[in-house]
Amino acid sequence: MRTPQGFIPMLRLAGLIAFLILAVIVLIFLLRGCASSSKHSTYSNYMDKMRVIGGDSAQLGRQLNSALAATGIKETDLEARIKGFAATQKQQADQAKSLNPPGALHTEHDHLIEVLTLRASGLSRLADAFAQTATAKDATSSGRLLAGQMRLLVASDVIWDFYFRDASKAVLQQQGVTNVNVPDSTMVANPDLASSTAMESVWRRIHGTTATSSPAGDHGSALVSVTALPDGKQLSASGENTVTASTDLAFRVAVQDSGSFQEFDVKVTLTIAKTPTPIVKSKTIAIINAGETKTVVFTDLGAPPFGVPTTVKVDVQPVPGEKTITNNSAEYKVIFSLG
Template identity: 45%
Template sequence: MISFAILIVLLLVLWVNSCRESQRKDAYKSYISKVSDLATQSQGLGKRLNTLLTTRGTKEAQVEQELTGMAQLQEQQAARARQIDPPGRLRSQHQHVIEAFDLRVSGLNGMAAAFSSTASSKNSGQAGLDLAGQMKRLVASDVVWDDLFKEPTKKELEHQQITGVDVPDSVFIRNPDIATSTSMKAVWERIHGASTGGGTSSCSPRGTQIVSVTALPTHKDLSTSTTNTITTTSDLAFAVTVKDSGCAQEVRLPVRLSVQQAPTPLKGRLTIPLINTGEQQTVVFKNLGTYNFAKTTLTVDVEPVPGESNVNNNTAHYPVEFVLPTK
C-alpha cells in the first residue's frame, strides 16, 4: 500500500509539472499571437503610406487627411500593445514593440504637420528636409522592431524551448531610400504641384529608359545585336534595370517582359514604386513558366510616363536561344 501511495504521489507531481509546462508554453504562444495581429495591422498602414506617396495626382489636403487618419489607427494599435501582458522573460522585448509603434505614430503625425506647414511654401528643399526627418522615424521603427524585439524574442523562445511559433515581421518602410531629403523633396513637389493645379510635374523633359537586362543566376548581360544563349534552370530569372532619364521623380512605373513562343508567350509585369531623376532601379522577373528550346525574342519595356516625348528607349528586343544545361 505504501509503495502504491508513493507511486500515486509521483504521478500527481508529474501531472502537475506537465500542466505547468503546458501553461507556460501556451502563455508564450498566446503572446506572440496577439503581437502578430498588431504587427500585421501596423505593416498594413505602412503599405497604405507607400501607396499614398506613390500615387499620381494626390493633393496635399488628401495626404494630410490620410496621414492623420493613419496616425490615429497606429496610436490605437500602440494602446492595445500597452494592454498586453507579456511573459516575464519577454517584458523588455515587448517595450520595444511599444517603442516601434510610438515612433510610427510620431512619424505619421510629423509628416501630416510638415505637409500642412509647407502648403503655401515654395521652398521645396526645406520641405524635403522636414519630411525626410519624419520618415527617418518610420525607418527607425523598423530597426527597433527587428533588432530589439524580433531577434531577441526568437532567441528567448529558443532558450525556453518554445517551438512552432513564428515571431512576426512588421516592416513599415519597404524602401528606406525614400526617406532621403532628395526623394521627399520630389514627393513634395509632385504633391504640391497637384494641389496648385500644376499636375504631376511641370518640368520638361520627362522620361525613362531600359538600361540593361541580365540573365540570372549566371549574371549574363544580354545583347540586342547578337543571339544570347541562355541555359534554362529552375532558378532562371531576368534582372531588368530602368533609369529615370527625365527631370522628375516618377511613381508606379510598370515594367513588362515577354518571351515570344508557341502556343503561349511567357509574360511578366512588375512595378517600380518610386524612382528619382537620374536614378537606376532593377526589378527581377522570376518563375515565368516553361521555356521552349528554340531561338526567339525576349522583349522588355517600361511604360512611358505622362509627357514623355522620346519613347524609343522604352523598349528593347533581345534575340535569345534557350538550351538545356550541359551535363
C-alpha cells in the first residue's frame, strides 16, 4: 500500500518542530541555571570580601583587649597603639566604601560601613580619653569617661549583628540564595569590659594606683576544680592522683566569683613541687561576673618529677574586700607517670 503523497514531509516537519521546542526548553533551563550560578557567585564573592574586612576588624578588637589587659604598659604607649587601631579601622571602612554590593544588599552594606566608621570613631575617642585622663586623680571619673567610649564599640557589635548579619541572611533567603555564609565580626568579646568599674580597673593598673579602701559588700573568689589534661582527670585533695606526664600535659583550673560583685584581674597561680626549682605558672582572669565560673589553662609545664610523690598547688589570689579565703587554694598529692 502506498503512503499518501505529502505524508512523510509532514512527519518530518512535525519532528523538526518538536526538536525545536525541546531545544528551546533546554536552552531556557540552561540560561536559568547560568543565571542562578552567576547570582550565587555574586553574593558569595561579596560575602567573602566582607568576611575578610570583618575578620580584620575583629582582630583589632582582640589586639585592643590584649593592650587593655597588658601589665606594665605605659599610658602613652597604650594611647599610641589605640590610635593605630583607629587608623587601621578607618582604612577598612574606606575599603568597604569602595566596594559595590549586590543590589539587594545596598542597605545592609551601608550599615556595615556605619559599623566600621563607628569603630574607628570609638577607638579614636578612646585614645583621646586616655590622653585626657593621663594626669587625672579621680579614678572613678576616669573609668566612667573611658567606659563611655568602649560602649561605642559594643554598640558597633550590636549594629553588625542586627543590621548587617541578620538582615543579610534575610535578603539571601528572599533571593533564594543558599550556601552563602554571612560573617560575624565582634570588636568587644566581653561587653562587661565597657563598664565603668572595669575601665576604672584598667586605668588604675596603667597608672599604678590601687583603691584606697577595701570595697564594701560581699566580694569573693573560690577555687572550684583542677583537671589534668589531656587525661581529663579531676584532681582530688583527699587522695593520691596519678597523672600522665605527656608532652601535652596541662592543668585546667576553674575559678568562681563567689561574691555579689563583678571582679577584675583575679590572679591564679599553679605550683608543681620540684627539686631544685619548682615549676610556677600564673595567669590572670581579666573580668569575672558575680556567680560566674571561668577557667584558665596552664600549659608549657616542662618536665615534672616522674615516678615520685610530689604536690600540685593552686592559689587564687583574694579579691579586694574578700573576707573568706579558705576556699582560695588547694594542694594535691600527685605522681606523674609516663603512661
